[in-house]
Amino acid sequence: MRCFQNIAKLIKSKRVGHTKNYSQSELSHLLGYKNGQFISNVERALCNIPLKMLRRVSEILDIPAEDLKMAILKDQESTLNRYLYGPAKRRNDDNIVDTDDIRDENEDGNIHQLDEHKKRKLEHDKDNEGDDEDRDDFYKKDVA
Template structure:
C-alpha cells in the first residue's frame, strides 16, 4: 500500500529533518542565498521549482520519483480545491 502524505509542506520538513539538515544547509546546497525559500516550502507558502526536485531528492536521500509524486499530489489537491471554489461561486 502506498504511503499517504498529508501535504507537501509536511513531507518536505519530515524528509529534511530525517536527513539531518537545517533549512540553511539545504538552501546552501541548492544555491539559495537564504533559508527563507526552504521555510516557505515547509510552511506551504510555495513549492520547490521542478528544476530543483532531483537535487533535493538526492540531498534528502529519497527517490526523485517519490518527491515528484508528492508534488503532483499536492498540485492536484490545490487545483481541485480552486476549481471547487470557482464552481460553487458561479451558481
C-alpha cells in the same frame, strides 16, 4: 490559493530525519539559495520547490523521485479541486464535501494550526463574503 502541503510535509520529514540533520538554512544554501529562508518557506507550505531543483533535492535528502512526484501531484490535484469546485468545497476521493473555510488536513485528518494572519484572513473573508471593497481595506491594513 495553491496547495503545497504534501511537498512541505515530505521535505520537512526527510530533512529532519536525514542522517546529516540539515538545518533549513544549510539545506537552502546547498540548493544554491543565498537566502536561508527558502526551505522554511517550503516547509510552511508557502511555496513549492522549483522544478529545476527537484533532482538536487532528491539527491541531497535521499528522497525517491517517485515520492517527490506523488507529493507534487497530490498538491496539484488539491489546488485544481479548489479552483474547480470553489473555495468552500473540498474534494475527498469521489465525493465533494462542504467545509466552513479552507483548511488543510494531514494524513490523520487533523487540521493544521494556521498562523494568525491566515486565521484573521479566513475569519474576515468568511464574515464579508462577496464584499470586495471591505476585503481590499482589510489587506491594506494588514500590510501597513
